[in-house]
Amino acid sequence: MKSMNKKILTIGIATYNAAKDIPNCLNSLLIDEVLDDIEILVVNDGSTDNIKEVMQPYIEKYTNTIRLINKENGGHGSTINTTIDQANGTYMKMVDADDTVDKMGFLSLIAQLKKNEVDVAMSPYYRVNINTHEKQLMGYLEPNRVATKEHVTTLAKIYKDLLVAMHSITYKTSLLRNNQYRIDEHCFYVDVEYSIYYLFGAKRIFLLRQPVYNYMIGSAEQSVNIDNMRARRDQHLKVTKSLIEFYEKERKNIVPYQESFLENNISNMILAGEYKLLMSLKSAKESEIELLHFDKYLKQKSPILYKKVVILNTSKKIRLLKLMRKLNFHGYKIVHRIFKKSLTEHL
Numbered sequence: 001m002k003s004m005n006k007k008i009l010t011i012g013i014a015t016y017n018a019a020k021d022i023p024n025c026l027n028s029l030l031i032d033e034v035l036d037d038i039e040i041l042v043v044n045d046g047s048t049d050n051i052k053e054v055m056q057p058y059i060e061k062y063t064n065t066i067r068l069i070n071k072e073n074g075g076h077g078s079t080i081n082t083t084i085d086q087a088n089g090t091y092m093k094m095v096d097a098d099d100t101v102d103k104m105g106f107l108s109l110i111a112q113l114k115k116n117e118v119d120v121a122m123s124p125y126y127r128v129n130i131n132t133h134e135k136q137l138m139g140y141l142e143p144n145r146v147a148t149k150e151h152v153t154t155l156a157k158i159y160k161d162l163l164v165a166m167h168s169i170t171y172k173t174s175l176l177r178n179n180q181y182r183i184d185e186h187c188f189y190v191d192v193e194y195s196i197y198y199l200f201g202a203k204r205i206f207l208l209r210q211p212v213y214n215y216m217i218g219s220a221e222q223s224v225n226i227d228n229m230r231a232r233r234d235q236h237l238k239v240t241k242s243l244i245e246f247y248e249k250e251r252k253n254i255v256p257y258q259e260s261f262l263e264n265n266i267s268n269m270i271l272a273g274e275y276k277l278l279m280s281l282k283s284a285k286e287s288e289i290e291l292l293h294f295d296k297y298l299k300q301k302s303p304i305l306y307k308k309v310v311i312l313n314t315s316k317k318i319r320l321l322k323l324m325r326k327l328n329f330h331g332y333k334i335v336h337r338i339f340k341k342s343l344t345e346h347l
Contacts (some may be wrong), residue, residue, distance in 0.1 A: 007039040008113050010092045010173065012083030014076055015042055018097035019049040026058055028100035028214075030065070034110050039089050040066045042097075043082050046073030077183035077190040084176045091121070093170040094194070098216055102126065105212035109170060112206055116152055119202035121170040122162075125213035132218075137211060140168045147207035155202050159261040164199055164269070166191040167213040171198055184242055187235045192270045193242060200250075200258050226280060226346060233277055237294070240274045244302050251304075263308045271298070271305060272313040275321050280344045284336040287343075292329055295321075317343070 011029055015022055022042070029040060040062075044051050055068045069082060080094060091113050095101065109123060124146045127136040139145045141161045155162070181197040183190045219225070229236060243266050251259050278294060281287040299306040310322040324332055336343060 007089040008037045008091060009110055009170070010039045010041060010083065010087035010089030012079065012087065012092065012094045013040065013042045013097055014045060014079035014083075014094065015047060015051060015097040016045040016073070017047045017049045017051075019047070019051040019054045021098040022051070022054060025095060025097050025100055026066075028103070029095070029106070030058075030062060031103060031107065033107060035062065035065050037110050037114075038065060039087070041083050041086055042066065042068045043079040044068060044070045045075070045079050046071065075184075075186040075188070075190075077187055077193070078185040080183045080190070080194055081185065084173070087173050089173060091170050092173045092176060094166065095213070096215075098219070099167075100214045100216075102211050102214060105208070105210040108208060108210045109212050112150070112208060113170070116204075116206050118152060118204040118206045119172045119175050120199060120204075121206045121208060122168050123170070123208040123210065123212040125165070125167040125215055126211050128214050128216050130216050130218045135214075138165065138168075138215075139163065140165070140207070146209055150207060150209050152204055152206050155200070155205060155261065156257050158205070158207075159257050160264070162261070162265075164195040164265055166195050167215050169195060169199065170212075175202060181246065184239060187238055188232055189236045189239045193239060193246075195269070196243065196262065196265055197246065200254075200261055229277055230281060233290075236274060236277055240270050241297075241301075243270050244298065244305060247305060248302055263305065264312055267305060267309045267312040271309040272315065272318055275309070276315070276317045279317055279320070279336070280346075282340070282344050284333040284340070287336055288329065288332045291332070295325070295329075 013022065013025060026040070029038065042055060052068070052070070058066050059068055069086060071078070071082060083092065083094065105123060109121060113121060122140045124137055124139050127138055128134070140163050141147065141158070142163060176198055179198050179201065181193075183193050183197075247262050247266055250262065274294060275291070278287060278291040281290065310318055310325070320335070324335070
């Protein structure tokens with residue numbers, strides 16, 4: 001068997017009190033044909049459950065494939081940073097402990113990583129409802145498309161159409177390590193940082209056609225559950241501000257296509273989400289106060305992104321934001337009360 005430092009792909013699994021879920025995740029990854037090619041780092045983020053006992057049989061059986069890293073709790077971002085620091089694979093992909101990979105897609109990914117030296121591999125993924133078991137294919141090109149054929153391309157050629165969901169991305173490890181940015185710790189919603197900080201500097205990108213990742217949705221415990229997002233909106237704001245600062249720092253030193261890539265993805269992936277989250281607050285007064293405060297902050301901090309978010313995102317709530325800006329937000333509380341149901345039930 002190959003030594004641990006000869007792996008083609010490192011899989012980082014962030015786990016916090018997920019002992020009951022991780023066997024499904026691991027079993028989907030432990031495919032005999034690729035055991036010599038993969039390294040699995042299970043990053044235990046200060047769990048209080050029996051994750052160490054659950055992992056022990058796996059570690060004993062797959063000594064050349066699995067490592068358990070125990071650390072103090074630092075949030076999802078810290079598990080990503082730890083994986084970047086510890087990875088031995090040429091490439092790296094993050095998988096949540098309650099998600100799985102598709103066997104054929106995973107085998108295809110590894111085969112292509114062996115054949116093609118690239119900075120990033122993009123693959124479609126499935127959104128799987130844990131209650132209905134319905135699967136929805138999610139593409140990585142606008143509008144929810146997949147490449148018509150598998151091939152190597154460049155960010156300069158596809159930046160206008162590229163959708164950068166974390167579940168689609170496999171990075172070259174050196175691209176992550178040679179970047180000056182680290183993911184925010186003690187914070188949810190950092191997948192957007194992971195998707196943007198590193199990808200905008202990529203050159204060669206491989207586009208796959210087979211789905212690799214199964215993203216499980218429908219749990220009330222998920223961070224993207226709207227009630228959880230409202231309760232943790234300070235963390236969403238923290239990530240939003242980090243990306244605004246990142247854009248303002250980088251835009252002076254990058255070429256036009258990179259700037260356009262950042263504007264499009266920051267506007268659609270995080271800024272629009274921040275506005276929609278603030279509009280979703282159940283109190284009209286609270287919603288107005290926080291919305292006005294953030295809108296003023298964005299206008300002052302990044303006039304370009306302030307304008308771009310209402311140009312690049314055409315969802316109903318952002319169209320409402322555009323109207324409210326023209327009216328200096330006069331009557332917002334009345335509008336919020338009238339359309340409270342549609343504003344607060346989903347983002």
